[in-house]
Amino acid sequence: ILLHDIGHGPFSHALEQTIVEGISHEDISSLFMDRLNDEFDGRLNMAIDIFKDTYPKKFLHQLVSSQLDMDRMDYLMRDSFFTGVSEGVISFDRIIKMLNIKDDQIVVEEKGIYSIEKFLVARRLMYWQVYLHKTVIAAEQLLAKILERARELALNGEELFATPALSYFLNNNINIKTFIHSKPDLDTFASLDDTDILSAIKVWCGHDDFILSMLCKNLINRNLYRVEISNEAPSAERVNELVLHAMDKYGVNEDEASYFVFTDSITNKAYKVGDGSIKILMKDGSVKDITLASDHSNLEPLAKTVKKYILCYIKGL
Missing domain, CATH: 1.10.3210.10 (Hypothetical protein af1432)
Incomplete structure (x- = not known):
């Protein structure tokens, strides 16, 4: 247990x-x-x-x-x-x-x-x-988007500040097969904790990449995503409108705008x-x-x- x-x-x-x-x-x-x-x-x-x-x-x-x-x-x-x-x-x-x-x-x-x-x-x-709770969702989604952007940059050859353990996972594509059979993978994962992530995020606030820098600043300053929860999926028109606003406001392309506007779903089942x-x-x-x-x-x-x-x-x- x-x-x-x-x-x-x-x-x-x-x-x-x-x-x-x-x-x-x-x-x-x-x-x-x-x-x-x-x-x-x-x-x-x-x-x-x-x-x-x-x-x-x-x-x-x-x-x-x-x-x-x-x-x-x-x-x-x-x-x-x-x-x-x-x-x-x-x-x-x-x-x-x-x-x-x-x-x-x-x-x-x-x-x-x-x-x-x-x-x-x-x-x-x-x-x-x-x-x-929507605030929990907003913070978790922002944290996940930061790591997603960091990995995207790292895998494209961008140098990012990170502890050795975090750097290992940012710069390598690790799948389940290699992880299960690799002693270094498991040892490195064991040394990771919240401090590795938070220290990197504080430093990334000053990174040259606008998207990574902005997301990190937003998390540190608790300027979280606005989250709307509904019983029906948001309309494509509303999502597209927000995407266009993000592209225009921040000068990003449609793929990059997905860091600023995106949809997801949540489920709750207390008993099966x-x-x-x-x-x-x-x-x-x-x-x-x-x-x-x-x-x-x-x-x-x-x-x-x-x-x-x-x-x-x-x-x-």
């Missing part, structure tokens, strides 16, 4: 796929655990089997990765505390006390059903109010019915999915994926 997210790079999910393309943090976590296992002479065999869901007691993997795993309960409480958003507070201690095993699966005793309902509602609210779903152990010994066991009519909508569209653009367009 403690090792399962060890593969996260700088700024966690915000820069996933930006530094190393085509490989998820779970894959990198697995590589780190295998490396540690070699150093500890196989003493992590059981932990790795649980992580990869090859251990005979299947319920142990559910504690590491499921819709009611320890990570989700931890980050809801921790993020609620540090953001001051009370909606993420859950009765984690009661939920843990209500956990049981039935047919090698984690189940929740029926008397804990209301704590589970609160957990699912809290997760959905935290996504809209914190993780998918089916494989890995939350099971309730009823008093008669039967097991039901939480959506069937609950008398709370609001749980069914939580199992539906809500997709929203975002339009990001530089303020002043």
